[in-house]
Amino acid sequence: MVTLAEVARHAGVSASTVSYVLSGKRSISGATRQRVEESIRVLGYHPNAGARALAGGRSNIIALMVPLRTELYVPVMMEIAVAVATAARAHGYDVLLLTGEEGPAAVRRVTGSGLADAVILMDVELDDGRLPPLRASGRPSVLIGLPADTTGLTCVDLDFTATGALCVDHLAELGHREIALIGEAPGVYERRTGFAERTLGGLRSRAAERGLRLLHRPCEGGYDALAATLGRVFDERPDTTAFVVQNEAAVEPLLALLRRRGRAVPEDVSVIAVCPEQVAVQASVRLTSVAVPAREMGRRAVEHLVAKIDGAGPDEVVLLPPELTVRASTGPAPARVREARSGEA
Amino acid sequence: MVTLAEVARHAGVSASTVSYVLSGKRSISGATRQRVEESIRVLGYHPNAGARALAGGRSNIIALMVPLRTELYVPVMMEIAVAVATAARAHGYDVLLLTGEEGPAAVRRVTGSGLADAVILMDVELDDGRLPPLRASGRPSVLIGLPADTTGLTCVDLDFTATGALCVDHLAELGHREIALIGEAPGVYERRTGFAERTLGGLRSRAAERGLRLLHRPCEGGYDALAATLGRVFDERPDTTAFVVQNEAAVEPLLALLRRRGRAVPEDVSVIAVCPEQVAVQASVRLTSVAVPAREMGRRAVEHLVAKIDGAGPDEVVLLPPELTVRASTGPAPARVREARSGEA
DNA sequence: GCGGGGCGTCGAAGCGCTTCGACGGGTTCA
DNA sequence: TGAACCCGTCGAAGCGCTTCGACGCCCCGC
Numbered sequence: 109m110v111t112l113a114e115v116a117r118h119a120g121v122s123a124s125t126v127s128y129v130l131s132g133k134r135s136i137s138g139a140t141r142q143r144v145e146e147s148i149r150v151l152g153y154h155p156n157a158g159a160r161a162l163a164g165g166r167s168n169i170i171a172l173m174v175p176l177r178t179e180l181y182v183p184v185m186m187e188i189a190v191a192v193a194t195a196a197r198a199h200g201y202d203v204l205l206l207t208g209e210e211g212p213a214a215v216r217r218v219t220g221s222g223l224a225d226a227v228i229l230m231d232v233e234l235d236d237g238r239l240p241p242l243r244a245s246g247r248p249s250v251l252i253g254l255p256a257d258t259t260g261l262t263c264v265d266l267d268f269t270a271t272g273a274l275c276v277d278h279l280a281e282l283g284h285r286e287i288a289l290i291g292e293a294p295g296v297y298e299r300r301t302g303f304a305e306r307t308l309g310g311l312r313s314r315a316a317e318r319g320l321r322l323l324h325r326p327c328e329g330g331y332d333a334l335a336a337t338l339g340r341v342f343d344e345r346p347d348t349t350a351f352v353v354q355n356e357a358a359v360e361p362l363l364a365l366l367r368r369r370g371r372a373v374p375e376d377v378s379v380i381a382v383c384p385e386q387v388a389v390q391a392s393v394r395l396t397s398v399a400v401p402a403r404e405m406g407r408r409a410v411e412h413l414v415a416k417i418d419g420a421g422p423d424e425v426v427l428l429p430p431e432l433t434v435r436a437s438t439g440p441a442p443a444r445v446r447e448a449r450s451g452e453a
Numbered sequence: 454m455v456t457l458a459e460v461a462r463h464a465g466v467s468a469s470t471v472s473y474v475l476s477g478k479r480s481i482s483g484a485t486r487q488r489v490e491e492s493i494r495v496l497g498y499h500p501n502a503g504a505r506a507l508a509g510g511r512s513n514i515i516a517l518m519v520p521l522r523t524e525l526y527v528p529v530m531m532e533i534a535v536a537v538a539t540a541a542r543a544h545g546y547d548v549l550l551l552t553g554e555e556g557p558a559a560v561r562r563v564t565g566s567g568l569a570d571a572v573i574l575m576d577v578e579l580d581d582g583r584l585p586p587l588r589a590s591g592r593p594s595v596l597i598g599l600p601a602d603t604t605g606l607t608c609v610d611l612d613f614t615a616t617g618a619l620c621v622d623h624l625a626e627l628g629h630r631e632i633a634l635i636g637e638a639p640g641v642y643e644r645r646t647g648f649a650e651r652t653l654g655g656l657r658s659r660a661a662e663r664g665l666r667l668l669h670r671p672c673e674g675g676y677d678a679l680a681a682t683l684g685r686v687f688d689e690r691p692d693t694t695a696f697v698v699q700n701e702a703a704v705e706p707l708l709a710l711l712r713r714r715g716r717a718v719p720e721d722v723s724v725i726a727v728c729p730e731q732v733a734v735q736a737s738v739r740l741t742s743v744a745v746p747a748r749e750m751g752r753r754a755v756e757h758l759v760a761k762i763d764g765a766g767p768d769e770v771v772l773l774p775p776e777l778t779v780r781a782s783t784g785p786a787p788a789r790v791r792e793a794r795s796g797e798a
Numbered sequence: 799g800c801g802g803g804g805c806g807t808c809g810a811a812g813c814g815c816t817t818c819g820a821c822g823g824g825t826t827c828a
Numbered sequence: 829t830g831a832a833c834c835c836g837t838c839g840a841a842g843c844g845c846t847t848c849g850a851c852g853c854c855c856c857g858c
Binding site for chain 3: 504508509510
């Protein structure tokens with residue numbers, strides 16, 4: 109391995125000069141700079157990361173902690189992870205991939221050892237066990253998701269409450285009165301992962317305001333699970349005319365099963381998905397959806413984090429406003445229901 | 454931050470003793486060891502990663518390079534990545550997440566700077582630009598995938614050639630004579646990503662051996678793309694009775710479109726998927742499939758890599774044998790075709 | 799023409815750890 | 829009973845970098 113000292117010798121300057129050329133923290137004459145840069149190029153020099161971290165007190169590494177349960181909402185996670193990695197590189201940081209497996213201990217380890225300068229937490233639960241060690245570490249951090257207590261934290265997330273409300277508004281305007289939420293797997297709610305509850309909350313309160321009935325059914329992914337769920341929904345609320353789906357693995361099964369039951373989308377039943385754009389576009393019916401802006405979330409998280417590392421970032425909760433894109437899966441509530449409704453009026 | 458020296462003072466021993474307690478590289482008396490461990494616990498000591506890397510000459514970090522085009526075969530990638538991270542931790546390594554964006558330069562950077570002790574490359578192309586810098590670096594590495602020239606390299610992958618053959622065997626035994634491969638997006642073939650070609654190769658040669666006709670159609674994911682592709686397949690080969698799909702984003706569309714065309718699976722048309730187990734099980738028809746053993750691949754890659762870091766690992770190409778699981782999507786070729794076939798004989 | 803101030807460069811002191819050689823004391827074997 | 833040895837411990841030397849203070853030198857102003 110080529111060292112700073114060798115570069116210095118090759119360029120006929122001192123080691124510190126090379127260091128200053130690299131960091132730009134002191135002014136260097138053009139001639140010297142060029143000579144040094146040339147030597148670096150010729151020798152193929154790469155600064156040693158360990159030495160740099162030791163001397164400089166920072167590793168230029170951001171830890172990204174992805175959820176333990178990888179079977180859940182995988183595409184979003186992957187998209188965020190890649191967006192984080194890409195954005196981080198653009199700011200000169202590398203990304204360390206931590207799985208949820210180690211939990212709080214991993215946070216302690218990477219912050220305590222100085223391996224990571226900062227941490228991004230994904231899949232944050234309302235009362236997340238990783239937060240105490242994170243707070244204690246004093247390291248800059250950004251959460252993707254929203255815990256119950258956000259004091260002193262920076263969080264980036266889609267505004268899921270507004271998302272829920274937006275879905276209700278759209279459906280209400282189309283004349284729907286009875287809607288059902290096909291949610292994430294029950295485990296997601298049990299773990300009290302914020303986003304699922306917030307969507308539900310948004311749906312519930314807006315539905316109450318506008319006089320719609322809402323049924324909520326968590327659901328595992330896959331056909332069999334959804335078939336059972338769907339059966340119970342229609343048994344309990346036969347007049348359900350619209351679905352909000354927040355579960356990637358349930359989107360396609362829902363469409364297929366509705367078809368199988370002879371319910372046309374959007375003529376008989378409307379469907380809104382809360383999912384990444386791509387899922388909505390590639391589905392068998394182009395879905396009206398609220399996009400989960402995964403890339404944007406990853407990018408923003410990194411930007412806030414870098415600002416905090418540099419000492420400039422305020423603690424702040426950033427809720428991205430949801431955008432509903434109307435595609436082919438939502439339409440006016442079917443006449444029968446609309447008649448019943450006007451009959452009531 | 455607590456340092457080694459502070460632990461040493463607290464325990465009343467020298468710094469080197471603490472170091473040896475930590476590494477176990479020299480024998481330490483039980484009493485001393487306990488005293489040191491107690492001090493470590495009490496003070497909440499975590500060895501500084503940078504210092505360790507600098508002094509020890511190794512970072513205990515493995516770089517994992519995921520593909521640039523994240524839209525492709527995402528679930529497999531994520532599964533592998535998580536498996537790698539988990540397995541790596543079990544061996545005391547952390548994982549640095551690199552995206553393909555930087556390409557060869559990233560390999561140079563992380564190996565040259567000593568940031569990573571070793572590298573795992575995913576999504577390897579036949580003539581992969583990342584291999585020259587990787588070879589030049591002299592760092593241990595494992596590829597997930599197979600380049601054209603594997604001299605001096607360790608590779609782990611599913612045996613896709615055997616996978617193709619296995620699919621043909623299964624279909625041939627069921628009496629199918631005309632089969633079609635719905636492949637990955639054309640881009641995947643253009644980039645000459647090994648696995649896609651190898652599956653095709655396996656299918657082709659076994660089909661030739663057993664006298665089956667094979668049609669190959671790369672295909673973008675999603676409904677519209679697949680609808681077009683499928684139309685062309687049936688135009689060109691109306692007697693096609695079986696499909697092999699190697700494209701996660703095409704699985705569900707294929708099933709839906711076949712249904713829409715009035716072709717029942719498996720009565721009229723058989724379908725075999727090459728995909729992760731979960732995709733096959735959760736599809737609208739439980740799919741006969743050859744599983745892509747993502748977790749296994751990630752795990753194996755790490756194990757080989759760790760062996761190489763420790764100087765024990767031979768260069769080796771590990772091709773995992775494919776396993777075909779028969780589920781509900783394959784059955785005997787329809788009678789019309791079987792008759793035609795016996796007429797020929 | 800001389801003093802003051804930048805500017806550009808250097809030397810040295812660490813950062814926190816690993817590891818090598820050394821050393822004292824207790825065994826062990828002839 | 830001494831030499832040879834091993835075990836447990838220590839001190840010191842570095843790993844390759846950053847950064848601080850110091851030091852010339854040149855340019856400027858008076």
